[in-house]
Amino acid sequence: MEQIQTFIQLLPQQLVNGITLGATYALIALGYTMVYGIIQLINFAHGEVYMIGAFIGLLMVVYFKVNFFLAIICAILVCVPLAILIERVAYRPLRGSTRLAPLISALGVSLFLQTLMTLIMGPNAQGFPQIVKDTIYTVGTVKFSLVQVVILLVSSVLMVTLHMIVKFTKVGKAMRATSESYETANLMGININRIISFTFALGAALAGAGGVLVGMYFNSIHPMMGVIVGLKCFCAAVLGGIGSIPGAMIGGVFLGVAEVMGVAIGFGTYRDAIAFALLILVLLLKPTGIMGKPIQRKV
C-alpha cells in the first residue's frame, strides 16, 4: 500500500523524466520513420549516425570549448553529409533490389561505423562534460533540471521545424509525394534521388542533435551506444505507426514514459526489454501501430 502511495506521489516527476527521455527517442525515431516511409528500409546505420553526433558534440565541447548550442549545430553539420554519403554509397545502388540486400548493406555500414569509432575513440565509455549548469527548478512537487528543460525545448523546436518543412514547403510536399509513389512523383518532375537524400539529411540532423542531447543528459557516451537505442527508437517508430511523423513523436514519448515507469515499479533489470515487449503487444493488437494507415493487400 505504501509503495503505491509513494508511486502516485512520484508520478508527476516520473512523467517529466519519461517525457524528457521520450523526446530524445522521438528525435531518433523520426529519422527511422521518414526513411522507412520513403524507401521502405530499416536504416540500421541511423543509430550510428546518432552515436557519431554525440561524439562530435563531445569533441567540440572538450577541444573547442563551445556551448551546447554550437555543439548541436556542429553535430548536425557532420551527421548530415555522413547520412547523405551512406545513402549514396550503400543504399542507392541497391534500390529496386530484393528487400534483404539493402538491409544487409545497412548492417554492414552500421558495423563499419561502430568499429571505426571504436578504433578512433577507444571502446570505453567517455564522460560528457557538464556544459549546462545543474540548476533545478521546482514547480509544485516536480523538479525540472536545466538539462531537461533544454532537451524539451530543443527537441520541440526541431520537431516543429520538421513538421513545418514536411507540411508547408515545396520540398516537403515532394517528400510526401515520393513516399506515395516513385513513378508518379517522377512524372510530376520531382528528382527522386535528391528527395531521398534530403530525407536522409533531415533524419540525420535530428539524430545528431539527439546524440548531443543524450550525451548531456546521461553524461556518458560510447561507440556502441547507437545499437540498443537505435533498435528501441525503431520500435518507437513502429509503435507510432511507421511512416507517420506524428506517430514517431507519440511513439517515442510513449516509449520513454513506459520505460521510466517500468523502472519505477521495479522492472529496472528488464529496462531494455520493456520497449520490445510493448512493441510485440502493440503489433499484435494493431499491426500498423498507433497512427499507422491500414495496409492494403493488392493482387
Place this chain on the structure above:
Amino acid sequence: MESIIGFFNDPYINQVLTLTGVYLITALGLHLITGITGQFSFGHAGFMSIGAYTAALLSLHLETPFIINVLMGGLAAGLAGMLLGFPSLRLTGDYLGITTLGFAEIVRIVFINLDITGGARGLAGIPRDTNLTIVLLLAVLSIICMYRIHDSRFGRALTAIREDELAAEAMGINTLLYKVKAFAIGTFFAGVGGGLYAHLIQYLNPADFGVSRSFELLNFVVLGGLGSVPGTILGTTVLTLAPEFLRFVKEYRMLIYSALMVTMMIFRPHGLLGGVNFRKLYLDLVHRRLAQLAKTKDVGGKQQ
C-alpha cells in the same frame, strides 16, 4: 593421408571447422524460414540461445546423454518458435523481423536475470561433448533434410508462400499454418545448433546471443545466396572463416569485414550463389553435350 588426419587433429583447425558446422546447422534453419518461406527473422540467435541453455542445463543438472540434450534443446527452441509464430506470423516483412528481434532481445534479458542460467556471469563448466565427427554428421543430415523438405509438397507450399502469399492462399494453402510449421522447424535447427555450440565452447553468456549474432546468422544466409542450400553452406563457411583469415590485419579486421559486407551486397545483391541453379546448370551441360554428340553424328552421316 597422414598429413590430412594431422590437419584435422590440429586443435585450432578442428575448433574452427566444428564451429563452422554448428553455425551451418543453425543457418540452415534460418534458410528454411527466410530463404524458402520468405519470412524475415532477425532473432534467430534468440532461439539458438534457448537451445543452448536448455541443452547445457540438462547436461549440468540431469546428466542425460549428450545427443538427447541437444535434441531437447532443439525441441525447446522449436516450441518457442511455434509459440511466437502463431501470433506474430500474421505480420509481414519488416514488422515480423522486428518482432522476432524483440523476442530475441527479451529472451536475452530474461537469461541475464534468471538465477539458473548464471545471469550475466554466464554458465560455465559445460562438458565438451561436441566434436567434428558428430557435427559433420548432423550437418550432412540437416542438408539432406533441407533438400527433402524443398522437394516435398510441404516445401513447394512454402516456396509458393514466398513467391506470392495471396496467390498461395488462393490455391488453398493455409498460409499461417505452413508459416508456423516452417518457423518451428527452422527454430528447431537453431536450437540444435545452440545445443552443439554450448557443448563446444563450454561456456554460455547471454551477451553471445545478442542482435549482432542474429544478424551474423542472417548474413550467412543472405550473402551466400538466399534460398539456396549451397549458398547457405558457402556463406556460412566463408563468413566463419573470413574473420580467421583476416586475423593478420588485427584491429582492422571488423572494419574490412563490414566493408566487404557492403561491397558484396552492391555487386551481388542476390548473394554469391543467388540465382544459380545447380540442377539446371548440370542439365544444361548434359543437353549441350547431347546436342554436340548429335551434331557430330549428323555431320558424319552427311559425309558418308
